[in-house]
Amino acid sequence: MKSLEAVNEFVIKFANVNGTGSASANNLFAKALFRMGLPVSPKNIFPSNIQGLPTWYEVRVSEKGYLGRRGGVDIMLSVNPQSMPQDIKEVEPGGYFIYDNTKPLDLRLIRNDVNIIGLPLTRICNEQYKDPRQRQLFKNVIYVGALAALLDMDFAVITELVGDQFKGKEKLVLPNIHALELGHQYVKANLECPIGIRVRKSDQVGDKILLDGNTALGLGAIYGGATVAAWYPITPSTSVVDAYERYAKRLRIDPGTGKKNYAILQAEDELAAMGMVIGASWNGARAFTATSGPGLSLMSEFLGLAYFAEIPTVLYDVQRAGPSTGMPTRTQQSDVLSAAYASHGDTKQVLLFPATPRECFDFGALSFDLAERLQTPIILMTDLDLGMNDNMSEPLEWDDERKYDRGKVLGAEDLDKLERFGRYLDVDGDGICYRTYPGTHPDKGAFFTRGTSRDEYAIYTERGEEYEKNMHRLMAKWETIKQHVPAPETVRCEQATDAAVLYYGTSEESSREALDYLAEEGIHLNAMRVRAFPFSDEVEAFLHEHERVFVIEQNRDAQLRTLLMAEFELGPDKLKSVLCFDGTPISARNIRKQILMQMPGHNVTPLRRERIVGGTGQGENRA
Amino acid sequence: MSYQVPKFRHPELPVNELGYTRADYEGAISTLCAGCGHDSISGSIVRACHELSIEPHKIAKLSGIGCSSKAPTYFLGKSHGFNSVHGRMPSVATGAAMANRDLLYLGVSGDGDTASIGMGQFTHAIRRNLNMVYIVMNNGCYGLTKGQDSATADEGSASKKGDPNPFGAIDLPGLALQLGATFVARSFSGDKGQLVPLIKAGMTHRGFALIDVVSPCVTFNNNDASTKSYEFVREHAEATGTVDFVPMREEITTSYEPGHSQEVTMHDGSVLHLHKLAEDLDPFDRASAMLALERHRAAGSILTGLIYMDKDSRDLHEVLDTSRRPLNGLGEEDLCPGNKVLQNINHSLR
Numbered sequence: 024m025k026s027l028e029a030v031n032e033f034v035i036k037f038a039n040v041n042g043t044g045s046a047s048a049n050n051l052f053a054k055a056l057f058r059m060g061l062p063v064s065p066k067n068i069f070p071s072n073i074q075g076l077p078t079w080y081e082v083r084v085s086e087k088g089y090l091g092r093r094g095g096v097d098i099m100l101s102v103n104p105q106s107m108p109q110d111i112k113e114v115e116p117g118g119y120f121i122y123d124n125t126k127p128l129d130l131r132l133i134r135n136d137v138n139i140i141g142l143p144l145t146r147i148c149n150e151q152y153k154d155p156r157q158r159q160l161f162k163n164v165i166y167v168g169a170l171a172a173l174l175d176m177d178f179a180v181i182t183e184l185v186g187d188q189f190k191g192k193e194k195l196v197l198p199n200i201h202a203l204e205l206g207h208q209y210v211k212a213n214l215e216c217p218i219g220i221r222v223r224k225s226d227q228v229g230d231k232i233l234l235d236g237n238t239a240l241g242l243g244a245i246y247g248g249a250t251v252a253a254w255y256p257i258t259p260s261t262s263v264v265d266a267y268e269r270y271a272k273r274l275r276i277d278p279g280t281g282k283k284n285y286a287i288l289q290a291e292d293e294l295a296a297m298g299m300v301i302g303a304s305w306n307g308a309r310a311f312t313a314t315s316g317p318g319l320s321l322m323s324e325f326l327g328l329a330y331f332a333e334i335p336t337v338l339y340d341v342q343r344a345g346p347s348t349g350m351p352t353r354t355q356q357s358d359v360l361s362a363a364y365a366s367h368g369d370t371k372q373v374l375l376f377p378a379t380p381r382e383c384f385d386f387g388a389l390s391f392d393l394a395e396r397l398q399t400p401i402i403l404m405t406d407l408d409l410g411m412n413d414n415m416s417e418p419l420e421w422d423d424e425r426k427y428d429r430g431k432v433l434g435a436e437d438l439d440k441l442e443r444f445g446r447y448l449d450v451d452g453d454g455i456c457y458r459t460y461p462g463t464h465p466d467k468g469a470f471f472t473r474g475t476s477r478d479e480y481a482i483y484t485e486r487g488e489e490y491e492k493n494m495h496r497l498m499a500k501w502e503t504i505k506q507h508v509p510a511p512e513t514v515r516c517e518q519a520t521d522a523a524v525l526y527y528g529t530s531e532e533s534s535r536e537a538l539d540y541l542a543e544e545g546i547h548l549n550a551m552r553v554r555a556f557p558f559s560d561e562v563e564a565f566l567h568e569h570e571r572v573f574v575i576e577q578n579r580d581a582q583l584r585t586l587l588m589a590e591f592e593l594g595p596d597k598l599k600s601v602l603c604f605d606g607t608p609i610s611a612r613n614i615r616k617q618i619l620m621q622m623p624g625h626n627v628t629p630l631r632r633e634r635i636v637g638g639t640g641q642g643e644n645r646a
Numbered sequence: 647m648s649y650q651v652p653k654f655r656h657p658e659l660p661v662n663e664l665g666y667t668r669a670d671y672e673g674a675i676s677t678l679c680a681g682c683g684h685d686s687i688s689g690s691i692v693r694a695c696h697e698l699s700i701e702p703h704k705i706a707k708l709s710g711i712g713c714s715s716k717a718p719t720y721f722l723g724k725s726h727g728f729n730s731v732h733g734r735m736p737s738v739a740t741g742a743a744m745a746n747r748d749l750l751y752l753g754v755s756g757d758g759d760t761a762s763i764g765m766g767q768f769t770h771a772i773r774r775n776l777n778m779v780y781i782v783m784n785n786g787c788y789g790l791t792k793g794q795d796s797a798t799a800d801e802g803s804a805s806k807k808g809d810p811n812p813f814g815a816i817d818l819p820g821l822a823l824q825l826g827a828t829f830v831a832r833s834f835s836g837d838k839g840q841l842v843p844l845i846k847a848g849m850t851h852r853g854f855a856l857i858d859v860v861s862p863c864v865t866f867n868n869n870d871a872s873t874k875s876y877e878f879v880r881e882h883a884e885a886t887g888t889v890d891f892v893p894m895r896e897e898i899t900t901s902y903e904p905g906h907s908q909e910v911t912m913h914d915g916s917v918l919h920l921h922k923l924a925e926d927l928d929p930f931d932r933a934s935a936m937l938a939l940e941r942h943r944a945a946g947s948i949l950t951g952l953i954y955m956d957k958d959s960r961d962l963h964e965v966l967d968t969s970r971r972p973l974n975g976l977g978e979e980d981l982c983p984g985n986k987v988l989q990n991i992n993h994s995l996r
């Protein structure tokens with residue numbers, strides 16, 4: 024058997040049981056590699072359950088800087104007997120399967136093309152610890168110590184990290200270091216190490232940070248000036264408001280009075296959360312909510328009202344696989360259509376697609392400027408993969424000169440100068456009208472907010488002409504919006520090509536890697552990352568420029584492709600789909616395969632969509 | 647189509663302390679059916695605000711959907727208003743109140759809007775003790791969708807459509823008491839003498855003030871077999887007592903007969919004078935209020951007036967400990983921690 028050999032370029036997966044404290048040990052492992060100067064991309068794959076079910080943690084290590092899922096597993100560390108049969112199957116030929124050999128491995132599972140390494144984790148724990156909880160917790164730390172020896176990691180980096188992680192809880196530092204040493208020493212004394220896959224210090228991290236997108240969003244809301252947060256708990260969005268609250272408690276206490284310069288409302292449901300955001304925004308505060316698919320469905324009626332009544336609204340949608348009894352703890356980009364056209368009547372909603380924690384922070388803060396400038400809902404579309412996993416990211420940055428753009432709001436003096444205020448009068452010709460906050464002026468500027476049964480002065484009317492006129496203005500505003508939302512990013516290959524890929528959000532990293540694979544095989548593709556809806560003219564030009572464009576996304580129905588086809592009135596020939604919707608982040612190998620299958624002249628019969636599905640599942644890991 | 651009321655002002659109209667006449671508190675001409683109870687309630691709101699000398703633009707009116715929820719167009723034309731979505735006014739009011747604690751929030755809803763589609767939000771606004779007045783224009787039916795029974799229609803009551811309602815009624819004051827509401831009152835659109843001081847007291851109360859106002863729908867539910875008709879309510883209403891509201895700056899001039907009489911000083915210094923109180927009710931005792939409601943229900947009468955008030959109520963802003971300055975008035979200097987802090991955060995993430 025030929026064992027896999029690699030330095031600083033591999034995929035390792037941990038198979039654990041939910042609720043056993045493995046998360047912090049796994050984090051420690053990933054962060055240690057990061058501190059050794061290696062780009063890492065850890066991903067949690069966890070069940071909708073608090074304790075007892077299988078959970079996985081996959082870490083991509085790539086000195087070349089690929090941060091997406093590659094596909095395939097080089098090292099599997101399996102401490103969950105329940106998932107062992109599948110886990111061992113996933114290992115690449117020549118890869119490594121590390122397991123707890125306190126109990127012997129079921130003979131039926133043994134593969135001859137895989138290196139099988141046993142660690143007596145339970146035995147070591149039983150000898151060392153009496154308390155069952157300690158046995159469970161330290162087992163995780165012990166395997167991190169063992170891995171350090173197997174992969175030739177810098178042990179000092181790990182121990183230093185333990186010191187940092189338990190700052191303030193110093194009592195815990197020594198026991199953890201002891202557990203690390205137990206694992207480390209066992210391997211040194213009993214096993215051949217390092218194995219064929221190993222790590223070496225590098226300098227590929229620079230000033231980057233390791234941060235989850237949801238925390239970045241919470242910080243974005245703090246920096247963007249949000250004072251009202253209304254929400255209803257739902258995975259994977261909950262940690263957005265958690266982060267907002269954590270930082271608000273530190274950074275938003277009025278120094279004079281000790282009182283809070285923010286209000287957090289845990290609403291009774293998502294309808295109420297959205298209503299609260301609309302009420303607060305209508306009244307001149309910056310407000311936001313965070314939710315996921317089922318919540319977005321519930322917010323739909325209110326999103327229509329906010330669209331028609333033109334009330335700034337900020338919604339962070341951390342997408343997941345639907346429905347609630349679907350795979351709520353798995354990732355997808357499957358709310359695109361329901362968000363883009365959310366609500367009754369003719370509505371179009373502004374969407375932002377961040378791809379990194381840095382963009383979560385930037386777009387998160389920008390959402391408030393956009394919502395107030397454009398007087399419409401801004402729906403920021405992130406997903407579980409970006410939101411709940413640590414992602415390597417550019418550091419966060421804030422320009423201290425920056426002023427909030429509060430949009431077109433008239434104060435008392437402005438109103439004094441006005442003959443007559445018209446809330447829905449397009450004075451500037453850009454489709455955006457002036458608004459007033461309640462309580463501004465004793466005689467002027469008050470109006471009655473309602474949907475569309477009103478004229479330009481907000482006086483009640485049900486005349487069809489007025490309705491039409493207003494709807495045309497909203498379309499004119501939609502044109503204006505295109506100039507305000509983040510522009511797409513284009514990456515052109517050096518060779519001339521008539522084919523391209525288009526992706527958004529978390530599909531970026533794997534797409535980038537897949538394009539490198541394809542380039543090595545002589546297939547060159549231009550690339551565009553869309554960062555917002557409405558699509559700008561640049562997107563349209565890019566589509567027209569190419570014969571064939573692969574739209575890469577993480578849902579079944581090719582939702583962004585549908586949106587592109589609808590908005591640009593394109594036929595189905597030009598836009599091809601590359602899809603993944605098994606709840607795991609799309610992988611580079613998967614993208615490569617799906618593109619190859621659909622390249623002209625390729626010998627593979629193009630599969631119908633249902634067939635492609637099979638290729639995107641966990642099974643593709645073995646491909 | 648409604649119009650703004652012409653700005654003609656009679657020179658001798660009485661002005662309040664701010665120099666405003668009652669017309670300054672009026673709105674567009676109503677488009678509700680002639681005789682609709684909701685219009686009388688609008689009149690009482692105008693009177694209460696005028697007499698309280700509240701600056702009209704310092705009130706925000708919010709409503710859901712229904713004939714009742716359209717009513718805010720017909721009063722307080724100088725105030726901002728928000729006709730939101732069906733049953734969801736409480737959440738919009740909650741957000742608005744969080745944004746600016748210095749305005750007075752007046753919510754108007756219907757029995758359909760509150761007791762059916764909006765029940766969840768209604769109960770949670772009570773639970774949070776949101777600082778607002780919440781008026782239910784209660785006609786026992788869905789006026790705007792042409793007269794279906796609502797969840798507050800009494801069992802056996804029949805609207806113009808004819809079939810007696812087979813279900814028991816949800817009693818909003820009873821429910822509110824059970825939920826811990828801090829101000830609960832019921833009144834009748836046709837009794838301005840009672841309703842106006844109740845609205846004033848509700849507006850002065852710190853916290854959630856529910857005023858459930860029976861408000862007959864002349865078009866669909868004012869027939870003989872209805873228990874929400876003018877005639878039925880007039881015959882069956884029994885007041886808890888009389889309420890006089892004396893604003894802070896005014897001297898108390900009326901002298902009350904000794905006996906069942908109580909005085910309450912509101913948190914802004916106004917005085918609420920309750921007299922001729924029913925013997926079986928202590929409006930500062932929740933259990934007593936609940937019992938009284940139940941006794942009247944069993945006896946087939948409608949208990950009106952101030953039913954319960956918590957004198958030490960703490961509203962949502964106090965509970966959340968939000969800044970004294972309205973949140974919508976804070977700027978970058980108060981809200982944005984700046985780049986230096988961010989760089990420290992970056993540092994902790996390496």
Ligand SMILES: Cc1ncc(C[n+]2csc(CCOP(=O)(O)OP(=O)(O)O)c2C)c(N)n1
Pocket residue numbers: 711712713714715732755756757758759760783785787788789790791796
């Ligand atoms: C989501 C939704 N469902 C249904 C309606 C239709 N609708 C409009 S008003 C109304 C009932 C209003 O009844 P109520 O609140 O008692 O007001 P009233 O007209 O009796 O004053 C209904 C069901 C709606 N506007 N929105």
Ligand code: SF4
Pocket residue numbers: 677678679681682683684713714785789790862863864865866
């Ligand atoms: S239908 Fe009934 S509730 Fe509606 S306006 Fe007419 S009388 Fe009033």
Ligand SMILES: [Mg+2]
Pocket residue numbers: 712714756757758783784785786787788789796
């Ligand atoms: Mg009604």
